[in-house]
Amino acid sequence: MGVTIRQIAEAAGVSRGTVDRALNNRGRIRPEVAERIRKIAKEMGYRPNQLGRALSMSKNNIKIGVILQSAETPFMHELLKGVEAAREEVDSLGGTVLVYKIPHISQSDTISAMELMREEGVSAIAMVPIDEEKVKERINLFVEEYHIPVITFNSDVKDTKRLCFVGQNALQCGRAAAGLMGELVGGKGKVAVISGYSTNTSLSNRVLGFQTEVEKRYPRIQLLGPEYCYEENPRAEKITEKLLEQYPDLKGIYLTSHGEEGVCSAMRKYGKAGKIKMIANDFMGKNYELLREGSIHFLIGQDARIQGYEPVMILFRLLFNGEEPERELQYTEIYIRNEYTIPEV
Amino acid sequence: MGVTIRQIAEAAGVSRGTVDRALNNRGRIRPEVAERIRKIAKEMGYRPNQLGRALSMSKNNIKIGVILQSAETPFMHELLKGVEAAREEVDSLGGTVLVYKIPHISQSDTISAMELMREEGVSAIAMVPIDEEKVKERINLFVEEYHIPVITFNSDVKDTKRLCFVGQNALQCGRAAAGLMGELVGGKGKVAVISGYSTNTSLSNRVLGFQTEVEKRYPRIQLLGPEYCYEENPRAEKITEKLLEQYPDLKGIYLTSHGEEGVCSAMRKYGKAGKIKMIANDFMGKNYELLREGSIHFLIGQDARIQGYEPVMILFRLLFNGEEPERELQYTEIYIRNEYTIPEV
């Protein structure tokens, strides 16, 4: 139990309101008095009680908006749990979180979601953006004209006024895969890259990070691809079959995105499952299962929950305490898992 | 802004105190009334506001004690940051956290720390225990006689009445290392194990997990050791030199504990650094540096902060909300890191 505003008021011989004005620089107070009160507060080691503060400010009702893209995917589903956790916390501190889920990826839906949020009176927005000019402009409009701070998460848009980004460093993720693959195949042989979409920046960056690092560190590895499977298993299967036909001595496969079942069933068909070293991404779908049975050797992944939780809490801390985020790019942990580090539950 | 107790009181035509008694099963209320109020609350979607609750209960001042062993080590230093984070959070919710740091490992100091905590009136204790009969007895005494719940963290003591354990599954940690080593050396060749102390359960379990898994999964790997370096670099260096002399074809080294500098300088002396595959534990000391320069291939580690943070928060949730911990053994994430996944800062 610390020092309270009342104790300071008594010590200074003023009212509690006056102490409040002094300590929170609200003006309407004689500077000398303010100074004296601040000094006393400091001497007494005053630290404001967040509970009292939050409770009394809960009338103001801080409102935070969250906009998700591709809300139907397993990853976003997991991420949403993080958003929900943050929502409960914000809720219990007297705030509100509004979530808008866009099922697929749509520029117009994104913009109308932003407008909806504004009409609802949110004081800040955390969103998965789209890399389109109109969306970028709208973000800048919100930040500069409406003074509604915007945080991007999961994927980022460059050259906007967004406050910060929370998500994976995709380039580094590809590099980590390169380091693993290098060791797995003993630094030489043919290694194929299979990706999801050529248009997705995160995925292209994983590919790029992988390729450049392999070339740099393991010059005796021969890179094949990237081929694109559009995260569809049948396509991934066909691509893999073709690779296995064409390169019977294939040593490794790096899959940047989903399609793991297709790849593995092709490898199984050719008796190569477990023999060809395979690295895949994310802890969704059949990935853990395939890791357990030995078809996948390593999984690289991100903490989806944190990606949902942090952006909301960063905004809340900003609005509630005026705490600015520590850095502009908040890269989340890159997890490496083998079959022995699969979490329970 | 959710439904408040006042709104329920109005809807039910009773006082707020009565609603409180109904919703929190405090007795002194006619069962039918209680039932009716609970029903109304449910219909209205009532969720208690933690702020109001916490503020009004902050008179009671929940007090949690934390006892650390070997508080001078880098790991404990990091863990302490997690404790401090929890302390701030508990503090801002009206509670208090008392920390007692035991510099080395001492049975008598542990027991007197526990007694001190009790005199200070803590309502629960989170502690790094020692696996000694007297300490175990004292834990049981606290739980059963004094009704002070005890959580162990970082290391556990079996067969006590402690509420739960938060820390690493050391056996699994050794297995994860085995899986990595198997891939690194291509499933065959001589691999040495160097450990810290034969008397430390965590370390012995890492060794055991490593050995049994290697034997099972990679029968063509020939295991050497374990040798014990007492976490001292000179000893680790001598052990490694001897190994390199005796087994010029050594393929890998698994170091369960500190001594990394000694091992690496011996390897360097023999021109083997980076050639012999090395796996080490924990993200302390020179480990990241050696990972970057390529002498260490993988690091396996635990999140020290979480190990400090969680036990305190589990106790707080228990005392404040009556939330029981979800499970008895709360194993923390086993992190695998290569040079590409070293966190910034």
Next chain:
DNA sequence: CTGAAAGCGCTTACAG
């Protein structure tokens, strides 16, 4: 068994 009132620590109109 139930209600009215005070209080937790802070903020915020409203007077003066």
Next chain:
DNA sequence: CTGAAAGCGCTTACAG
């Protein structure tokens, strides 16, 4: 510029 008072949502003696 300053103070007195009400209020945030909950809990808790104290009466009855």
